[in-house]
Amino acid sequence: MPQAVKPQAIVQCTPAPSRMQMPQGNPLLLSHSLQELLARDTVQVELILEKKGLFLKHVVYEVSSQGFKSSVYRWYNDYELEARGRALKRFVNLVAWHLLFSEDVVLKLFLSFSGSDVRNKLKESAQCFGDEFINCKLATRAKDFLPADIQARFAISRELIWNIYNSFHKLRDRAERIVSRAIDKAADLLIFGKELSATGSDTTPLPSWATMNSSTWGSLKQALKGLSVEFALLADKAAQQGKQEENDMVEKLNLFLDLLQSYKDLCEWHEKGVLHKHQRVLHKYSLMKRQMMSAAVQNCEPESVEQLESHIVEQENVIQTMELQNYFSLYCLHQKTQLIHVYLPLTSHILRAFVNSQIQGHKEMSRCGTT
DSSP states (O other), X not given: OOOOOOOSSOOOSSOOHHHHSOOXXXXXXXXXXXXXXXXXXXXXXXXXXXXXXXXXXXXXXXEEETTTTEEEEEEEEOSOHHHHHHHHHHHHHHXXXXXXXXXXXXXXXXXXXXXXXXXXXXXXHHHTOOOHHHHOTTGGGHHHHSXXXXXXXXXXXXXXXXXXXXXXXXHHHHHHHHHHHHHHHHHHHHHHHHHHHHHHTOOOOOOHHHHTTOOHHHHHHHHHHHHHHHXXXXXXXXXXXXXXXXXXXXXXXXXXXXXXXXXXXXXXXXXXXIIHHHHHHHHHHHHHHHHHHHHHHTTOOHHHHHHHHHXXXXXXXXXXXXXXXXXXXXXXXHHHHHXXXXXXXXXXXXXXXXXXXXXXXXXXXXXXXXX
């Protein structure tokens, strides 16, 4: 088995520098191109070994990284082997292309640590980090960098990206059908050719009274055997085209959809998490203020009033923190929106590759028919 490159430093329970550093230049602008992001690393995931246990299927994947110049093995219990491997490859590459996550110690461990206790190392490393709001130095200042109309910009961007997601989800589904038809076509052509070959190789004796001394059947059998070779070539070309389009079109569309889905997940976290908690805190604060007014009217005990005042001050601090978290969440969405647009040129590459594949496929099928 290939030797894996071990990381030079073992996990330390301190925040990763990439999570603590302020963005260079304007913190609202992503200055990297798609080519620069893709050049950060290329991760390959290959199914190496499958072992069946009493209850679970044990699968081994080889994960190789050009950036770390490493090759390690990762074990999983799963039944959807090919789908799991492809999803793992897409996810790890998206993380490896990220400006900050690509330098995270968790990713370095996953891609380069070859010890048997890799799972424990990953857990220990992940437990060392708190919420991004706590670790990011920009978190409490996000409001200062955001435009005044950030809420309106977020609403417009969300609608646009969700529309893009819906459109490319339909394109991906159609692409899968195209690839499936190509694979089925290859299988049908191969079976067709085998049947021609079997018929052309038939050795059943033929009575002379049936042929009336004609050589038609012999000539036909020879022609059928020749055609069987042509159909085998056509089947091979169709299979190659289906496989190429699965890798160059379907999988890259899936990668783009994974990126868009992460944006949708972030939107849901912002709206159902951060905003919802903020509203609950404001509602609780409103109830406290009403209680304070009621206590003042009813001439309650000074100790009760002081305790209520103390709770109100605490709640005001919570509200201030929640407002900062809200703006930091909007900042994250702002950055994610820009990242989506950085990746948009990938779609033109995907579609161009599909057109070229179709053209080349038809040319090669035509050559097979004329040879």
